Amino acid sequence: MSGSTAESAEPAAAGAPVPSEPVAELSNITRMYRMGEEEVHALDGFSFTFRKGEYWAIMGSSGSGKSTLLNILGCVDRPTGGSYRVRGQEVADLDDDELSTFRGAELGFIFQSYNLIPQLDVLENILMPVMYQDEVPEGIEDRALELAKRVGLGERLHHRPMQLSGGQQQRVAIARSLINDPALILADEATGNLDSKTADEILELFDELHAEGKTILLVTHEAEVGRRAENVLRLKDGNIDSVERGVSRDGEATDAK
Numbered sequence: 001m002s003g004s005t006a007e008s009a010e011p012a013a014a015g016a017p018v019p020s021e022p023v024a025e026l027s028n029i030t031r032m033y034r035m036g037e038e039e040v041h042a043l044d045g046f047s048f049t050f051r052k053g054e055y056w057a058i059m060g061s062s063g064s065g066k067s068t069l070l071n072i073l074g075c076v077d078r079p080t081g082g083s084y085r086v087r088g089q090e091v092a093d094l095d096d097d098e099l100s101t102f103r104g105a106e107l108g109f110i111f112q113s114y115n116l117i118p119q120l121d122v123l124e125n126i127l128m129p130v131m132y133q134d135e136v137p138e139g140i141e142d143r144a145l146e147l148a149k150r151v152g153l154g155e156r157l158h159h160r161p162m163q164l165s166g167g168q169q170q171r172v173a174i175a176r177s178l179i180n181d182p183a184l185i186l187a188d189e190a191t192g193n194l195d196s197k198t199a200d201e202i203l204e205l206f207d208e209l210h211a212e213g214k215t216i217l218l219v220t221h222e223a224e225v226g227r228r229a230e231n232v233l234r235l236k237d238g239n240i241d242s243v244e245r246g247v248s249r250d251g252e253a254t255d256a257k
């Protein structure tokens with residue numbers, strides 16, 4: 001037990017914008033692996049709060065802890081220490097069944113390799129996260145249809161993944177990530193398998209989602225992708241190396257050329 005942190009005592013600088021509500025709160029997160037005699041600290045006391053509507057690129061060199069962080073954020077791995085809360089829910093308090101329900105309801109995933117189910121068509125893939133819920137929400141099929149149109153696949157509803165281009169498959173994955181209106185959208189090298197023009201179209205979709213107020217965390221090692229996000233969190237040795245806010249393309253960027 002490490003005592004309470006003064007989390008409510010944020011300095012309210014005069015004239016500063018009121019921060020939006022916290023979506024993902026990580027406090028002193030550790031992820032330790034034991035390798036024989038040795039302990040590897042993939043995350044080493046990581047504390048950070050991601051807030052509603054923020055768009056973050058998570059960057060850092062290989063081995064810095066990006067995948068470990070994303071796995072913990074996505075509740076596919078549990079930290080060995082610390083607290084992780086999503087919309088106020090302490091993840092450590094959920095058992096494995098509760099956690100998978102929670103994951104389906106609160107988190108949207110977009111992967112480098114799309115991870116669509118080959119036997120299912122576009123609409124069915126978009127509906128996949130609903131399958132993990134106890135109740136099928138009313139009107140969910142209409143919502144899937146709407147999302148398919150939203151990502152430009154209104155004419156491809158009954159295509160299987162194999163019958164789609166990489167960019168189209170990633171659009172399905174994006175629609176799938178939105179079906180439950182998750183608290184957080186987590187993307188792992190989402191454009192890593194795409195040519196630059198297609199990657200740009202996908203990044204434009206992220207820009208639109210950001211403009212709509214979605215909360216997006218995107219792991220990338222590509223500087224180009226990082227530049228598109230509003231904020232950049234850089235990791236080093238399992239902790240924060242730097243935090244750059246407001247590095248958007250259109251704003252007064254801090255990434256001076």
Ligand SMILES: Nc1ncnc2c1ncn2[C@@H]1O[C@H](COP(=O)(O)OP(=O)(O)O)[C@@H](O)[C@H]1O
Pocket residue numbers: 033034035040041042043060061062063064065066067068069
């Ligand atoms: N399953 C594991 N067992 C042992 N060490 C691991 C494991 N996964 C990751 N690590 C170590 O933790 C550190 C962070 O890894 P990772 O999160 O994959 O970094 P990144 O995604 O930034 O390349 C690295 O030193 C890596 O070797």
Ligand SMILES: [Mg+2]
Pocket residue numbers: 066067068
């Ligand atoms: Mg990695």
